Amino acid sequence: MSRGKQLPPPSGGGQDLTALLRARHARSDDGDSPTPQTPAPAAPAPVQRSSRAKGPAMDRRSWYMPKESADALAAAVEELHFATRQPKHVVMAALVSVALEQLPAVEQRIRDR
16 A cells, blocks of 8 residues: 655755754854844735725724613624624614614603603
8 A cells, every 4th residue: 555655854954944043143252243144034915805805994983881782782783693694794884774763762762761
């Protein structure tokens, strides 16, 4: 039975790397010969974003609210997210949109409080 492709043993690159790393930290008693510096690695190429990432502008906000309200909102977002299979930001946008359409009712509830 064949054991697969026969490959040569790894090169001694590990020893070369070890020597290079040790040389970077070696102390030089005479101040004339500086420790050799390795060049900094080149900057990575910019990441190409997919067309999906070019959606609407997004913003993150933080609001303080009673824990019960925050829990109820989180539960509603989870329920709608799993029921519709839409992203949570889409669900939040719809919830806020409906709340804004009902602003007079919201204002009345605040006043009646």
